[in-house]
Amino acid sequence: xxxxxxxxxxxxxxxxxxxxxxxxxxxxxxxxxxxxxxxxxxxxxxxxxxxxxxxxxxxxxxxxxxxxxxxxxxxxxxxxxxxxxxxxxxxxxxxxxxxxxxxxxxxxxxxxxxxxxxxxxxxxxxxxxxxxxxxxxxxxxxxxxxxxxxxxxxxxxxxxxxxxxxxxxxxxxxxxxxxxxxxxxxxxxxxxxxxxxxxxxxxxxxxxxxxxxxxxxxxxxxxxxxxxxxxx
Amino acid sequence: xxxxxxxxxxxxxxxxxxxxxxxxxxxxxxxxxxxxxxxxxxxxxxxxxxxxxxxxxxxxxxxxxxxxxxxxxxxxxxxxxxxxxxxxxxxxxxxxxxxxxxxxxxxxxxxxxxxxxxxxxxxxxxxxxxxxxxxxxxxxxxxxxxxxxxxxxxxxxxxxxxxxxxxxxxxxxxxxxxxxxxxxxxxxxxxxxxxxxxxxxxxxxxxxxxxxxxxxxxxxxxxxxxxxxxxx
DNA sequence: CGGCGTTTTGATGTATATCAATGCCAGTGG
DNA sequence: CCACTGGCATTGATATACATCAAAACGCCG
Numbered sequence: 001x002x003x004x005x006x007x008x009x010x011x012x013x014x015x016x017x018x019x020x021x022x023x024x025x026x027x028x029x030x031x032x033x034x035x036x037x038x039x040x041x042x043x044x045x046x047x048x049x050x051x052x053x054x055x056x057x058x059x060x061x062x063x064x065x066x067x068x069x070x071x072x073x074x075x076x077x078x079x080x081x082x083x084x085x086x087x088x089x090x091x092x093x094x095x096x097x098x099x100x101x102x103x104x105x106x107x108x109x110x111x112x113x114x115x116x117x118x119x120x121x122x123x124x125x126x127x128x129x130x131x132x133x134x135x136x137x138x139x140x141x142x143x144x145x146x147x148x149x150x151x152x153x154x155x156x157x158x159x160x161x162x163x164x165x166x167x168x169x170x171x172x173x174x175x176x177x178x179x180x181x182x183x184x185x186x187x188x189x190x191x192x193x194x195x196x197x198x199x200x201x202x203x204x205x206x207x208x209x210x211x212x213x214x215x216x217x218x219x220x221x222x223x224x225x226x227x228x229x230x231x232x
Numbered sequence: 233x234x235x236x237x238x239x240x241x242x243x244x245x246x247x248x249x250x251x252x253x254x255x256x257x258x259x260x261x262x263x264x265x266x267x268x269x270x271x272x273x274x275x276x277x278x279x280x281x282x283x284x285x286x287x288x289x290x291x292x293x294x295x296x297x298x299x300x301x302x303x304x305x306x307x308x309x310x311x312x313x314x315x316x317x318x319x320x321x322x323x324x325x326x327x328x329x330x331x332x333x334x335x336x337x338x339x340x341x342x343x344x345x346x347x348x349x350x351x352x353x354x355x356x357x358x359x360x361x362x363x364x365x366x367x368x369x370x371x372x373x374x375x376x377x378x379x380x381x382x383x384x385x386x387x388x389x390x391x392x393x394x395x396x397x398x399x400x401x402x403x404x405x406x407x408x409x410x411x412x413x414x415x416x417x418x419x420x421x422x423x424x425x426x427x428x429x430x431x432x433x434x435x436x437x438x439x440x441x442x443x444x445x446x447x448x449x450x451x452x453x454x455x456x457x458x459x460x461x462x463x464x
Numbered sequence: 465c466g467g468c469g470t471t472t473t474g475a476t477g478t479a480t481a482t483c484a485a486t487g488c489c490a491g492t493g494g
Numbered sequence: 495c496c497a498c499t500g501g502c503a504t505t506g507a508t509a510t511a512c513a514t515c516a517a518a519a520c521g522c523c524g
């Protein structure tokens with residue numbers, strides 16, 4: 001199951017030379033609008049490090065456009081992506097003063113960067129803000145808990161199907177076509193699989209007629225019922 | 233990987249006839265003391281349901297003694313335990329008004345049950361309480377995120393070792409002997425393994441000299457370095 | 465067109481699941 | 495006090511989903 005030894009060498013996890021590509025969206029859809037006004041917009045190229053594991057936690061971030069992966073490395077190079085953050089998502093919460101994961105842009109990405117100290121200062125006499133912070137954190141907890149179920153008890157097909165449905169819902173696409181900002185390796189590390197298994201599973205879902213793959217980063221959800229069935 | 237079809241029939245997940253057994257501890261160790269004063273103590277027998285999936289969320293709970301499992305069932309009977317809550321832990325947070333998991337006592341258990349409405353009312357003009365709620369939620373998020381790494385990228389030995397070290401640390405035992413309140417099935421459903429694999433892995437760790445098993449519920453951590461090594 | 469990073473496909477291996485006994489207590493009743 | 499029972503836990507034999515290793519194929523950019 002694990003990826004052994006020299007994995008770091010062959011799998012380029014470290015932020016790569018950027019070569020941007022992805023669409024802007026530029027507007028938040030969710031009740032994080034309160035936050036978005038409290039910080040400055042920052043842009044990142046593809047595969048840039050936003051912060052590293054153990055970095056001191058100075059800011060909280062709201063995604064405006066693009067996508068961010070939150071991840072953790074094991075000593076031997078195995079990587080787990082805890083979450084993908086899409087426009088409207090918030091990341092960077094920490095109880096201690098240090099980040100326990102790293103955050104990297106998946107593609108060209110814009111975020112609002114908010115000083116934690118400022119945020120907490122305001123929250124201490126703004127009950128509404130304070131409640132907003134809490135409920136955003138709860139939302140993230142819920143996402144993590146759902147993902148636990150996926151990683152603990154679902155097989156490859158179910159994992160991929162769940163992933164596709166989730167991304168489709170969150171990217172708020174009105175059509176059935178989803179654009180995946182992340183690579184197969186990212187998906188694999190998110191779903192606790194290997195890149196080969198992700199690829200094979202996608203082609204298998206295509207053969208079953210559940211999806212279509214006009215290109216590797218574009219997925220059409222053909223049979224949502226079939227996919228939903230793989231969700232529980 | 234998945235447990236198919238008739239699993240529900242053979243694996244008795246539904247709350248069983250109680251037949252209590254486990255030690256009291258009766259005092260909170262953690263900075264939840266603020267909360268403990270805000271609700272009433274409630275006791276549960278072994279394997280009692282504290283709340284079910286989709287139940288409306290009226291309360292938040294603090295564990296005083298015993299242990300609680302937070303879990304979710306898949307349609308076909310596969311179960312994932314999201315967390316074990318030990319004395320001092322808080323559970324029952326929800327953003328919506330419904331519980332998204334069920335909570336069951338693992339053994340005889342005492343909790344403080346606090347009305348959510350009351351808690352939030354107070355929090356809205358008590359910045360300290362409000363911050364406490366938030367940081368408890370963040371702590372739980374962190375726990376879930378750590379667990380994601382375990383489920384996504386660790387093998388059976390690493391999972392079990394991580395589990396033992398974690399439980400030992402959290403149960404605050406001064407010695408190297410840990411008393412496990414939960415069954416092998418519970419451990420398996422927490423670690424995303426089967427009961428057989430958990431059992432085999434434990435005996436394997438014993439053969440390696442990393443642990444000793446004087447009885448099935450008692451584990452002695454003999455070689456913490458070996459165990460820690462399996463942690464990263 | 466040529467090269468490089470990524471994805472797909474194929475052949476094989478292995479960790480863990482599954483199926484099936486057997487063993488171990490703790491509690492119960494004769 | 496001892497046989498009997500019913501939950502758990504352990505152990506063994508076998509199956510399988512996914513990982514691993516290796517090689518094409520694709521797509522993009524220079």
